[in-house]
Amino acid sequence: MNKQVKSKIMLLIMISFVLFLAACSSGSTGGEASSNGNKGGGNSGEKLVIGFSQVGAESEWRTANTESVKKAITDAGHELKFSDAQQKQENQIKAIRSFIAQKVDAIVFSPVVETGFETVLKEAKTAGIPVFLADRAVDIEDDSLWVTFLGSDFVEEGRKAANWLIEEMEDVDGEVNIVELQGTVGSAPAIDRKEGFEEVMADHPNFKIIKSQSGDFTRAKGKEVMEAFLKSDGDNIDVLYSHNDDMAIGAIQAIEEYGLKPGEDIKIIGVDAVKGAFEAMAAGKMNVTVECNPLFGPQLVDLIEAHISGEKLEKRISVEESIYTMDQAEELLPTRKY
Missing domain, CATH: 3.40.50.2300 (Response regulator)
Known part of the structure; x- marks a missing residue:
C-alpha cells in the first residue's frame, strides 16, 4: 500500500471519529442551563414541569380560563403544579416561591394586582426559571423578569x-x-x-x-x-x-x-x-x-414550548376579541363555551 492510499485512509478515519463525537455532544440531555439562561434541554418535545398560579375563581370567566390552561398543559404531556391564590397576593407569592423550590421548568401566573412582585420574580430569574404572564400584567420596570404576556388588551x-x-x-x-x-x-x-x-x-x-x-x-x-x-x-x-x-x-x-x-x-x-x-x-x-377570551391555554403552552426551544417571543401577545349586543344574544347563546 503506497503512502498516498495510507494517507487517504487515515483521513477518512479521523473524519469519522470527529463526526461521532459531534453526534454524542448534540444528543446530551444533562438538564444544565441553556445558553439563554433557562432550565431544560431546549427541546419542545420534552416533558416539562409547569407551575400555574391562578388569581382565584371569582367568575365564570376565571373558571373557564383555569380549565383551559390546566387542560392544555396536561394534554401536551407536561406535569402541572397548580395553586389558587384566592385573590390574595400573599398566597400567590408563596405559590411562586414554592414552584421555585420545586425547580419547575416554567412558571405561569395571572397577577392578583400589578405591583409587589418584583422580589419574587427576581428569585425566579436567579433560579433560571422563565415566567409567563397570563391574562394580567405586572407593573415592573425590569421587563427581563418575565418572558411574555399573553392576554387581552x-x-x-x-x-x-x-x-x-x-x-x-x-x-x-x-x-x-x-x-x-x-x-x-x-x-x-x-x-x-x-x-x-x-x-x-x-x-x-x-x-x-x-x-x-x-x-x-x-x-x-x-x-x-x-x-x-x-x-x-x-x-x-x-x-x-x-x-x-x-x-x-x-x-x-x-x-x-x-x-x-x-x-x-x-x-x-x-x-x-x-x-x-x-x-x-x-x-x-x-x-x-x-x-x-379566556380559552387561550393551548396558545400559552405553545409559547412556553417555543421559549424552552430557544425561540424569541414578543413581550406582549394579544388574543382577538369582539363585542356582542342584546340582539345577537339568543342566536349565539348555544355556541358559548364559557
Whole structure:
C-alpha cells in the first residue's frame, strides 16, 4: 500500500471519529442551563414541569380560563403544579416561591394586582426559571423578569365599551349619568378598562361617571355596591359600566329589587362575554358585553414550548376579541363555551 492510499485512509478515519463525537455532544440531555439562561434541554418535545398560579375563581370567566390552561398543559404531556391564590397576593407569592423550590421548568401566573412582585420574580430569574404572564400584567420596570404576556388588551376593551355607549345614546339630549363597577383595586384589568373607557369619554363631556367603586369582580359584591349606588342616586342613573359580567349580573338583581328594569331604565354594559351575560341579554336585561377570551391555554403552552426551544417571543401577545349586543344574544347563546 503506497503512502498516498495510507494517507487517504487515515483521513477518512479521523473524519469519522470527529463526526461521532459531534453526534454524542448534540444528543446530551444533562438538564444544565441553556445558553439563554433557562432550565431544560431546549427541546419542545420534552416533558416539562409547569407551575400555574391562578388569581382565584371569582367568575365564570376565571373558571373557564383555569380549565383551559390546566387542560392544555396536561394534554401536551407536561406535569402541572397548580395553586389558587384566592385573590390574595400573599398566597400567590408563596405559590411562586414554592414552584421555585420545586425547580419547575416554567412558571405561569395571572397577577392578583400589578405591583409587589418584583422580589419574587427576581428569585425566579436567579433560579433560571422563565415566567409567563397570563391574562394580567405586572407593573415592573425590569421587563427581563418575565418572558411574555399573553392576554387581552384591557384598555381597548374599555374603549369598545365607551364607543358602543356613545353610538347607542348619540340622540340623547342632556347629560348621561354613568355608574361604574370597577374590578379588584390595583389589578391590571380594573386599571386598564377604566383608562380606556375614560379616554373615549373625555371627548364627550355630557357623559359623566357619577359613582365609581370596586365590586372586586364578584357577583355578590357587584350586587352590594349597586344597591348602594341606587340608594343614593337611583333616579339619576342612566348607565352601568361594569368591568366584568359577573358584577353586572349581580347589579341586575339589585336593579330589579329596586323596582327598575335593567336594560331599559338603566343600560347595562359588561365585559368578558360569559354565558351568563348572553342569558341576561337574551332576557332583555343586559345591553352589551365586550369579549375577553379566556380559552387561550393551548396558545400559552405553545409559547412556553417555543421559549424552552430557544425561540424569541414578543413581550406582549394579544388574543382577538369582539363585542356582542342584546340582539345577537339568543342566536349565539348555544355556541358559548364559557
